[in-house]
Amino acid sequence: MKKRLLFSTILMVVVAFATGAIAADTLKKISDSGNFITGVRDGSIPFGFHNDKNEHVGFSIDLAKEFHKALEEKLGKKLVFKTIVVNPKTRIPLVANGNLNMVTGSATHTVPREDTVDFSITFFLTGSQLLVKKSANYSAVKDLSGKKIGAAQGSTNEKTIRKLNTSGYFNPPAKLVVYQEHTQGMLALNNGIINAYCTDGSLLAGMKSKAKNSDDYMILGEMLSYDPYAYILPENDSNFRDFINEQLIRMFVDGRYMKYYEKWFGADGVVPFPMTDDFKTLIKLQSWPL
Amino acid sequence: MLNYDFKWSILWSDPYGGWILEGVATTVKLGILCCIFAMLLGIIIGTFRITQFKPLRIFAEAYTEFFRDIPLLVQLFFWYFAVPSLLPEGMRTWVYQEIPDFEFWIVVVGLSLYSSSRVAEQIRAGINSISPDQFNAALSTGFSHYQAYRYVIIPLAVRLVLPPLTTEILTIFKNTALAMTVGVLETTFMSQQVEAYTFHGLEATTAACVIYMIITLIVVGVMGWIEKLLAVPGLIIRKGADS
Amino acid sequence: MNFEWQVISNNFFFLMGGLVTTLELALIAIAGGLVLGTLVGMGRLSKLKSIYYPSTLFVNLMRTQPLILVIFWFYFLMPLILGRPIGGFTSAVIAFTVFEASYFAEIIRAGIQSISKGQIDAAYSTGFTYWQAMRYFIIPQALKNMMPSLITQAVVVFQDTSLAYVIGLREFLRSANVVDAREMRSVELYLFVGLVYFIVCFSMSRVCKKLELKKENA
Numbered sequence: 001m002k003k004r005l006l007f008s009t010i011l012m013v014v015v016a017f018a019t020g021a022i023a024a025d026t027l028k029k030i031s032d033s034g035n036f037i038t039g040v041r042d043g044s045i046p047f048g049f050h051n052d053k054n055e056h057v058g059f060s061i062d063l064a065k066e067f068h069k070a071l072e073e074k075l076g077k078k079l080v081f082k083t084i085v086v087n088p089k090t091r092i093p094l095v096a097n098g099n100l101n102m103v104t105g106s107a108t109h110t111v112p113r114e115d116t117v118d119f120s121i122t123f124f125l126t127g128s129q130l131l132v133k134k135s136a137n138y139s140a141v142k143d144l145s146g147k148k149i150g151a152a153q154g155s156t157n158e159k160t161i162r163k164l165n166t167s168g169y170f171n172p173p174a175k176l177v178v179y180q181e182h183t184q185g186m187l188a189l190n191n192g193i194i195n196a197y198c199t200d201g202s203l204l205a206g207m208k209s210k211a212k213n214s215d216d217y218m219i220l221g222e223m224l225s226y227d228p229y230a231y232i233l234p235e236n237d238s239n240f241r242d243f244i245n246e247q248l249i250r251m252f253v254d255g256r257y258m259k260y261y262e263k264w265f266g267a268d269g270v271v272p273f274p275m276t277d278d279f280k281t282l283i284k285l286q287s288w289p290l
Numbered sequence: 291m292l293n294y295d296f297k298w299s300i301l302w303s304d305p306y307g308g309w310i311l312e313g314v315a316t317t318v319k320l321g322i323l324c325c326i327f328a329m330l331l332g333i334i335i336g337t338f339r340i341t342q343f344k345p346l347r348i349f350a351e352a353y354t355e356f357f358r359d360i361p362l363l364v365q366l367f368f369w370y371f372a373v374p375s376l377l378p379e380g381m382r383t384w385v386y387q388e389i390p391d392f393e394f395w396i397v398v399v400g401l402s403l404y405s406s407s408r409v410a411e412q413i414r415a416g417i418n419s420i421s422p423d424q425f426n427a428a429l430s431t432g433f434s435h436y437q438a439y440r441y442v443i444i445p446l447a448v449r450l451v452l453p454p455l456t457t458e459i460l461t462i463f464k465n466t467a468l469a470m471t472v473g474v475l476e477t478t479f480m481s482q483q484v485e486a487y488t489f490h491g492l493e494a495t496t497a498a499c500v501i502y503m504i505i506t507l508i509v510v511g512v513m514g515w516i517e518k519l520l521a522v523p524g525l526i527i528r529k530g531a532d533s
Numbered sequence: 534m535n536f537e538w539q540v541i542s543n544n545f546f547f548l549m550g551g552l553v554t555t556l557e558l559a560l561i562a563i564a565g566g567l568v569l570g571t572l573v574g575m576g577r578l579s580k581l582k583s584i585y586y587p588s589t590l591f592v593n594l595m596r597t598q599p600l601i602l603v604i605f606w607f608y609f610l611m612p613l614i615l616g617r618p619i620g621g622f623t624s625a626v627i628a629f630t631v632f633e634a635s636y637f638a639e640i641i642r643a644g645i646q647s648i649s650k651g652q653i654d655a656a657y658s659t660g661f662t663y664w665q666a667m668r669y670f671i672i673p674q675a676l677k678n679m680m681p682s683l684i685t686q687a688v689v690v691f692q693d694t695s696l697a698y699v700i701g702l703r704e705f706l707r708s709a710n711v712v713d714a715r716e717m718r719s720v721e722l723y724l725f726v727g728l729v730y731f732i733v734c735f736s737m738s739r740v741c742k743k744l745e746l747k748k749e750n751a
Contacts, residue, residue, distance in 0.1 A: 180471060191375050193374055355731075
């Protein structure tokens, strides 16, 4: 009896998944439903987070609002702007399965990810770095050999640490602790559960600046990987991708992008993160003629 | 409908198949350890609850209510994120950074304490359901208190308590999945990890479902075997242990 | 270690917002779980094989799964079945309803079975149909018998909603987590969260005990 139940369950599950594939038409979907649904991050400072007043704000949320405005203009109707909180683990499947129209977060554009979703042009440039407590007196990344390092599940940072472990950069290998999200990692670091937390430099700057005891932390050493951020878009929908890219380029060219950059990353911004020369060149190169 | 490309071969390709097996090993290890600790603690606390000595009874009742009335996830977060800041600096570093697989052991602690309160409750209910007449009857045949417990009450209670304990053991195995939230690489975590690397979450999650089903079948099988081993013909009509 | 309890008062409204979401989720899940659970529980007692087997399969399948996996499942799977996007809250509601229904179903099945066969026959002999007998005779009586178990399960559902944390839903636990990441006061926050859960669950379990005593004395 039990065996038969098990078998029929497996069969049921298999049948449930044997569904056909239909290409997405995101613009039509947005127009039909009257909703623009974008995934945003929480605890990814300053791309998407809760500020002191507990409002959900961020650089990517501001840019998402610009996309919303442009979409309303293009489709010629009012659209409801809906945000859904995603984490590094859910952001790709949720776009792939049609739950979200796009994700305006802080995702690194990688080739393997291209198998499942598409990406916009690069809107931000950073790389994996380590956040440590000053009191621990680490002077280089190598000092973390054999220590506990945290990273978020499914992030490029997690993969970077694994790579540094297998390549022998960390000797003895660092003990990797994988968390579901950055906030947990920050808590673990603050409470002395891990020695360092690894994520993108700009996020670390944000996490550091938002912490009550900001001066206790420092960002350690060089960039361990190179992470170009892009927005996650549905696979095989070039109309929608073209539309988002065009909006990004328009923002690069007419100064709106720099206005938001100053607001969040400027000297008085939430996370002071001066634009590197590479970054400036990248923006220039991506400003394709309109 | 969705644009999803099924690729079941992900599940047995290297290294993903190995990850899932590692996850299963961790789940089983975690589940067995927690079962042992929860049973030991639960039996002790459950017995405290029916003693004549009031302070022990009150302690045991407070213990059960405390661990039962707070969600397991909150308890795990408390043990993992909050307790370290209560420890002195030196000890904290040692406990949290030097103990190998610290995340694993904190879940063993949290889940065992939580489950022990539920086990204690079942033990108490089991012993209470034995009528005092049985005890008196045992005494009247010349048994001492100790003998009455040893030869009448406990053997009866064990048989009565077995079916609900099966349910508790299953609950423990299912609850081990929460360990993923504090970075323990168990089955659910590994299925999500495979998803993160391959974006084939549906295959990986289905695999995890089937694994939990198999674990359940094994636990039900083993407990059924124990029950049969202990069964006294005609004494207790078993109402069927529901999984 | 010095405690700073202001972290609770400073973020009180934010935390209470999370608690409201938790309560909403719990109430919908309990109501939905009861309705679906009653149907499935009746199905488990049906003589029709086409009803008995699917409901038995459903109950046995759900009860082998960890809730966290069921939540993930619906969060990813629902858009597949519906072919349209669905929010975190809705998917959590569906996951909890379906999952808890399997537990409610077993309680209800046991409750219905506790009604003696004679009563059911009596109801039929006075000309009641199956549904009428269920509606007027069996379910009201069974409900009384199973009230303690139902309340216990409702408390479990209330606790279980904390798992909606994993899909990013801003319920009570996540609200505390969000505040914690900013304020770094883990001990105070998790003690507070634990205390609130404790008060709610403890008072419910007291109610449950009273009902049980009443039943025994009746």
